[in-house]
Amino acid sequence: MIFLRGYRNTMLRKILAFIKRDFTLALSYKFDFLFHTGTTLVSLLTFFFIGKLVGKGAEGILEPYGGDYFSFVIIGIAFSNYLNAAMGSFTGNLRWEQELGTLEVIFLTPTSIFTVLLASALWDFIFTTLMVFVYLILGGFVFGMDLSHANILPAAVILVLTILSFSGLGIISAGLGLILKEGDPLGWFLGGATKLFGGVYFPVAILPLWLKGISYLLPLTYSLNALRKTLLKGAGFCDVSQDVLALFMFVLVLLPLSLSFFSYAIRRLKREGGLIHQ
Amino acid sequence: MTYALEAINLTKIFKPGRGLIEFLRHPSGKEVRALDGVSLTVEKGKIFALIGPNAAGKTTLIKVFCSLVIPDSGRCLINGKDISREGNKAKAGVSLIYGEEKSFYWRLTVRENLEFFAALYGFGGKRAKERIDELAEILALGDLNVRYQECSAGIRQRAAVARSLLGKADIIFMDEPFLSLDPGATENLINFIKNILVGRDGKTIFIATHMIEKVESFANRLGVIDKGKLISAGSFDEVKRAFGAGSLDDIFERLSKYHA
Numbered sequence: 001m002i003f004l005r006g007y008r009n010t011m012l013r014k015i016l017a018f019i020k021r022d023f024t025l026a027l028s029y030k031f032d033f034l035f036h037t038g039t040t041l042v043s044l045l046t047f048f049f050i051g052k053l054v055g056k057g058a059e060g061i062l063e064p065y066g067g068d069y070f071s072f073v074i075i076g077i078a079f080s081n082y083l084n085a086a087m088g089s090f091t092g093n094l095r096w097e098q099e100l101g102t103l104e105v106i107f108l109t110p111t112s113i114f115t116v117l118l119a120s121a122l123w124d125f126i127f128t129t130l131m132v133f134v135y136l137i138l139g140g141f142v143f144g145m146d147l148s149h150a151n152i153l154p155a156a157v158i159l160v161l162t163i164l165s166f167s168g169l170g171i172i173s174a175g176l177g178l179i180l181k182e183g184d185p186l187g188w189f190l191g192g193a194t195k196l197f198g199g200v201y202f203p204v205a206i207l208p209l210w211l212k213g214i215s216y217l218l219p220l221t222y223s224l225n226a227l228r229k230t231l232l233k234g235a236g237f238c239d240v241s242q243d244v245l246a247l248f249m250f251v252l253v254l255l256p257l258s259l260s261f262f263s264y265a266i267r268r269l270k271r272e273g274g275l276i277h278q
Numbered sequence: 279m280t281y282a283l284e285a286i287n288l289t290k291i292f293k294p295g296r297g298l299i300e301f302l303r304h305p306s307g308k309e310v311r312a313l314d315g316v317s318l319t320v321e322k323g324k325i326f327a328l329i330g331p332n333a334a335g336k337t338t339l340i341k342v343f344c345s346l347v348i349p350d351s352g353r354c355l356i357n358g359k360d361i362s363r364e365g366n367k368a369k370a371g372v373s374l375i376y377g378e379e380k381s382f383y384w385r386l387t388v389r390e391n392l393e394f395f396a397a398l399y400g401f402g403g404k405r406a407k408e409r410i411d412e413l414a415e416i417l418a419l420g421d422l423n424v425r426y427q428e429c430s431a432g433i434r435q436r437a438a439v440a441r442s443l444l445g446k447a448d449i450i451f452m453d454e455p456f457l458s459l460d461p462g463a464t465e466n467l468i469n470f471i472k473n474i475l476v477g478r479d480g481k482t483i484f485i486a487t488h489m490i491e492k493v494e495s496f497a498n499r500l501g502v503i504d505k506g507k508l509i510s511a512g513s514f515d516e517v518k519r520a521f522g523a524g525s526l527d528d529i530f531e532r533l534s535k536y537h538a
Contacts, residue, residue, distance in 0.1 A: 025383065028385040267348070272292065
């Protein structure tokens with residue numbers, strides 16, 4: 001038990017070291033947070049006026065989510081940021097370390113590949129959470145988004161499943177990025193396709209049947225559907241059980257698959273001598 | 279006898295791959311025999327210098343010892359531990375320093391960088407601070423609160439040495455460590471290696487270098503590698519005899535002529 005406690009403390013210290021490093025680096029770019037907040041405000045304003053344009057015309061199709069387009073789209077944009085974080089952070093951070101030459105040095109320390117992988121993405125998820133709060137606070141207090149019915153506990157569980165399933169995709173993308181050293185094809189595809197088919201800007205229900213098939217293959221579809229219902233309509237676990245089950249299945253399949261693929265990518269790089277970007 | 283380092287018939291060929299992935303990665307199309315049946319031993323507490331022309335296989339050999347490259351065949355032992363079977367235990371005993379050291383976070387201070395790597399070696403807080411301060415004093419790192427990007431090449435190299443000493447490594451690999459250093463800084467690093475790392479702490483040093491004019495002043499043994507083959511290894515006299523050469527310059531000249 002003492003050994004385990006020691007292992008846990010060391011592991012925690014390493015994870016905290018990554019978060020502290022990334023926080024300090026983020027602070028060194030002083031205007032980054034302001035820039036992000038500014039972008040968020042512009043996005044909110046844009047969709048506030050589009051919401052006015054759409055008006056009551058979309059109430060019927062948006063009825064399961066409360067009927068208001070602005071609230072619908074802001075939840076979509078805010079939480080799809082977790083997908084951006086997952087697709088960007090695992091791939092981006094590892095390639096950054098690879099190009100900097102620190103990846104080899106880190107691998108020489110007694111730190112497991114998976115600790116490096118997960119810890120180096122944590123700050124991005126923390127920052128994304130901060131930006132989601134900015135979206136929700138500005139949306140609620142400035143633009144009148146109604147979150148008074150929000151059911152926080154199921155929303156939090158869905159958020160955890162969302163982050164885990166997106167992380168699975170992000171880790172696969174990171175492994176592919178390390179092997180290819182030529183950008184991030186999976187990230188590019190999922191970044192674009194998911195926003196189109198995952199229901200960020202419009203409900204999946206308006207898509208023709210053959211395109212709906214693509215939507216149902218994406219975790220974002222289930223995640224946004226459930227988050228909107230819990231945050232805007234106060235839905236409980238029973239109301240979103242199908243979405244929760246689908247997300248759980250994504251986590252169950254994607255996480256082990258992604259970790260195995262990532263191990264393979266590292267072994268391949270070690271065979272090729274490519275841990276440093278050449 | 280347990281050696282600090284032992285390579286047994288190591289072979290590594292970097293092959294151009296086939297298939298979609300290789301097509302996407304702009305394959306070079308050339309097969310490179312980076313290591314070709316390399317066998318050598320390095321005793322504990324000694325300085326072993328490996329010399330050879332560019333692309334001779336020096337860096338690949340170091341990376342194989344550090345578990346950063348997987349060899350195609352052969353065995354590699356660190357303090358008697360086979361890296362293919364006891365990789366983590368073997369890895370704990372080694373650290374690596376590159377020439378023109380850039381593998382730091384440029385927007386963090388030297389202290390922040392060293393604290394981060396100390397945490398990855400498993401210690402932090404007061405213990406890390408004390409160890410970093412101690413290393414800063416020995417290595418004359420100066421002000422640790424300066425961003426890495428503002429440090430001179432000499433300080434960067436010393437910061438890399440400090441990082442390599444944070445863990446429990448008793449074998450330190452140095453790949454062209456004098457590359458970006460001026461003569462004064464080079465002399466300081468050589469003295470530090472000889473007097474502190476080896477003389478006081480009994481560490482084993484494996485240096486790959488082009489600086490043949492300096493190598494005789496600090497290394498105990500020498501290896502000459504070319505095109506992945508270890509042509510000769512032993513004491514300086516043994517290696518010179520093997521080449522029938524009067525000096526290390528003669529050996530390098532012969533290798534250059536051979537390549538030309």
